Amino acid sequence: xxxxxxxxxxxxxxxxxxxxxxxxxxxxxxxxxxxxxxxxxxxxxxxxxxxxxxxxxxxxxxxxxxxxxxxxxxxxxxxxxxxxxxxxxxxxxxxxxxxxxxxxxxxxxxxxxxxxxxxxxxxxxxxxxxxxxxxxxxxxxxxxxxxxxxxxxxxxxxxxxxxxxxxxxxxxxxxxxxxxxxxxxxxxxxxxxxxxxxxxxxxxxxxxxxxxxxxxxxxxxxxxxxxxxxxxxxxxxxxxxxxxxxxxx
Amino acid sequence: xxxxxxxxxxxxxxxxxxxxxxxxxxxxxxxxxxxxxxxxxxxxxxxxxxxxxxxxxxxxxxxxxxxxxxxxxxxxxxxxxxxxxxxxxxxxxxxxxxxxxxxxxxxxxxxxxxxxxxxxxxxxxxxxxxxxxxxxxxxxxxxxxxxxxxxxxxxxxxxxxxxxxxxxxxxxxxxxxxxxxxxxxxxxxxxxxxxxxxxxxxxxxxxxxxxxxxxxxxxxxxxxxxxxxxxxxxxxxxxxxxxxxxxxxxxxxxxxxxxxxxxxxxxxxxxxxxxxxxxxxxxxxxxxxxxxxxxxxxxxxxxxxxxxxxxxxxxxxxxxxxxxxxxxxxxxxxxxxxxxxxxxxxxxxxxxxxxxxxxxxxxxxxxxxxxxxxxxxxxxxxxxxxxxxxxxxxxxxxxxxxxxxxxxxxxxxxxxxxxxxxxxxxxxxxxxxxxxxxxxxxxxxxxxxxxxxxxxxxxxxxxxxxxxxxxxxxxxxxxxxxxxxxxxxxxxxxxxxxxxxxxxxxxxxxxxxxxxxxxxxxxx
Numbered sequence: 001x002x003x004x005x006x007x008x009x010x011x012x013x014x015x016x017x018x019x020x021x022x023x024x025x026x027x028x029x030x031x032x033x034x035x036x037x038x039x040x041x042x043x044x045x046x047x048x049x050x051x052x053x054x055x056x057x058x059x060x061x062x063x064x065x066x067x068x069x070x071x072x073x074x075x076x077x078x079x080x081x082x083x084x085x086x087x088x089x090x091x092x093x094x095x096x097x098x099x100x101x102x103x104x105x106x107x108x109x110x111x112x113x114x115x116x117x118x119x120x121x122x123x124x125x126x127x128x129x130x131x132x133x134x135x136x137x138x139x140x141x142x143x144x145x146x147x148x149x150x151x152x153x154x155x156x157x158x159x160x161x162x163x164x165x166x167x168x169x170x171x172x173x174x175x176x177x178x179x180x181x182x183x184x185x186x187x188x189x190x191x192x193x194x195x196x197x198x199x200x201x202x203x204x205x206x207x208x209x210x211x212x213x214x215x216x217x218x219x220x221x222x223x224x225x226x227x228x229x230x231x232x233x234x235x236x237x238x239x240x241x242x243x244x245x246x247x248x249x
Numbered sequence: 250x251x252x253x254x255x256x257x258x259x260x261x262x263x264x265x266x267x268x269x270x271x272x273x274x275x276x277x278x279x280x281x282x283x284x285x286x287x288x289x290x291x292x293x294x295x296x297x298x299x300x301x302x303x304x305x306x307x308x309x310x311x312x313x314x315x316x317x318x319x320x321x322x323x324x325x326x327x328x329x330x331x332x333x334x335x336x337x338x339x340x341x342x343x344x345x346x347x348x349x350x351x352x353x354x355x356x357x358x359x360x361x362x363x364x365x366x367x368x369x370x371x372x373x374x375x376x377x378x379x380x381x382x383x384x385x386x387x388x389x390x391x392x393x394x395x396x397x398x399x400x401x402x403x404x405x406x407x408x409x410x411x412x413x414x415x416x417x418x419x420x421x422x423x424x425x426x427x428x429x430x431x432x433x434x435x436x437x438x439x440x441x442x443x444x445x446x447x448x449x450x451x452x453x454x455x456x457x458x459x460x461x462x463x464x465x466x467x468x469x470x471x472x473x474x475x476x477x478x479x480x481x482x483x484x485x486x487x488x489x490x491x492x493x494x495x496x497x498x499x500x501x502x503x504x505x506x507x508x509x510x511x512x513x514x515x516x517x518x519x520x521x522x523x524x525x526x527x528x529x530x531x532x533x534x535x536x537x538x539x540x541x542x543x544x545x546x547x548x549x550x551x552x553x554x555x556x557x558x559x560x561x562x563x564x565x566x567x568x569x570x571x572x573x574x575x576x577x578x579x580x581x582x583x584x585x586x587x588x589x590x591x592x593x594x595x596x597x598x599x600x601x602x603x604x605x606x607x608x609x610x611x612x613x614x615x616x617x618x619x620x621x622x623x624x625x626x627x628x629x630x631x632x633x634x635x636x637x638x639x640x641x642x643x644x645x646x647x648x649x650x651x652x653x654x655x656x657x658x659x660x661x662x663x664x665x666x667x668x669x670x671x672x673x674x675x676x677x678x679x680x681x682x683x684x685x686x687x688x689x690x691x692x693x694x695x696x697x698x699x700x701x702x703x704x705x706x707x708x709x710x711x712x713x714x715x716x717x718x719x720x721x722x723x724x725x726x727x728x729x730x731x732x733x734x735x736x737x738x739x740x741x742x743x744x745x746x747x748x749x750x751x752x753x754x755x756x757x758x759x760x761x762x763x764x765x766x767x768x769x770x771x772x773x
Contacts, residue, residue, distance in 0.1 A: 063624030078620060079611050079771065082629055083329060083504045085622035086413040088262060103627060107263045244261025245508065 023061025029054035040153030128167035180240035278495025298478025308489030309525025314708025330608025331500035361643035407637035431586020466546035671709030
């Protein structure tokens, strides 16, 4: 287990070195939330351990990434990369932790094409994408809940801070075109609201719940695409999410 | 909302192949359009009196044991490379390698073999149904032209594979629809066409009456059977084994299939039952629509006196589509679907070859660079190109070196390899107790105190053992038992032994004890 600061520093070094070599590498996952939640990450009840590094790289940047990672002493998992290198890469930092890399597309319970959105922030994927990559998990664990609450402590997605409306519009666009995305997101937001009282109190709790209500209302009222409506007719009878598997390494 | 928090250890992986892709891969490997054309064309002539439909039903039932072996092993060790990993970890590394090299050789051979089948049988049939100029069809009969087409196809499929597993799977999904709409229409056409209408259409178009075909067949030595000949049906059943082989392939791609432990059961059993059912149904409908005596006579003449056939065409099933009571454009589409079925299946053969190559490289039996992923294409370019070059070599040997004849002998070698996989399944629960005890519940099931896995292995040894023995004893298999032909057939396992010994020696010189690799199961 590593201190978040140590992991973040190492991640930033890798991102900077990849930039020099021509690759666009960005953090996803818990550390991406951590970097975007300066206030939330300091709340004692939301603090958590960080076990590994998760990145996304642009497809054309894989060659440069390999060069940077290997020259940084990171060890590639040749077998994993041979079978899954089209979408995922796996590296190890000695025997300490693993580094997962998504190639262009983030794919877990739902799919998110990040290929052309990687340069919005210097070290992480965009705020909207950080939110989506966390909220898309069908079976959330405690770390996911803490990460989302952490993010919502710092960001209201346009409720008051109008600079963040662009991110909300982006999220709304994805949810209004995909019933599966919409269902998982709204389910998880409602679940998050139920759980928020276990982690937050007072004004923080109220403000996060207001943001959740505001986001739910925005998503519910947004006009939906034809494919969204067609899929909604089938409803929950057919599974609407993928189930990522844990790999035995 | 009854939701709760879950536990998750690591960043999950969404594997590339969906359950349908897994089914599509093995269903394509059965290759019903080609298999049923061969089974009814050659089978009816080689096994006179055999009920081919019944042979497929019985064959499918017996193959459940063989399917069980591949399912149980996949449940316990879901690793790319399939039987290579299982046998090398259960019996011995050398035996596992030899078995898998042999099977890979046989299966990848089918790619090249089907390219020529496409040009020599299915293209003339398509030309006949679509009324294409004879000169166009004849162009494909020349070896030089066949080699050009086979080379183009090999390059095309190499490029498809270089685009990645997901792209290849998508390509196969599209081809599945194109092919099975056509083959579905063929089944429908057989159903709606009466025997009288079919035979009248045959007489009108060819100018030869069905009775004349029956007479030609009799004069060539054909004896119309009186009822079902059970001996011939059982022999034809062994041939059904060969045509259904491929249904068990899921294990070879295990590392890339979503929820493979669930998927393997549905894909393997599904492909076997659907495949066996469609073979049987197709055979019944052919007999219904064309008449048993007439069709059997036509096949017999095609095999034994083809110069006496009207219009100079071998009447394989897609060619006979011309006489179905269907609109002309549908008949053309059906004949095209039969032709394109080879395009549908080819990525499955390619994928199997590269995945087995990976498994050997992971265990250091092949150079490490074989499994390198190209940083620009994000796919294993070197392994794919090696497979493309190998298939091109097979194209050459097939078109100019008579590899097709050699494939007849290889049936014996394939059967022997499956017998060894069956033996591995028999001993696994006793030899690898730890792995067996920690296996998913289904793999641990017992009947009368004996693991179902062991029972499946016994059934596999008996069924494929029968094929092995029959391949030597039954003239219909066409096996050449002369020493030279046998040496040719068994040269692949011998080459595999030499390869293994060289690899062990080279790795030892590099300070690597290769045998230690096999004490562990490779990572997923």
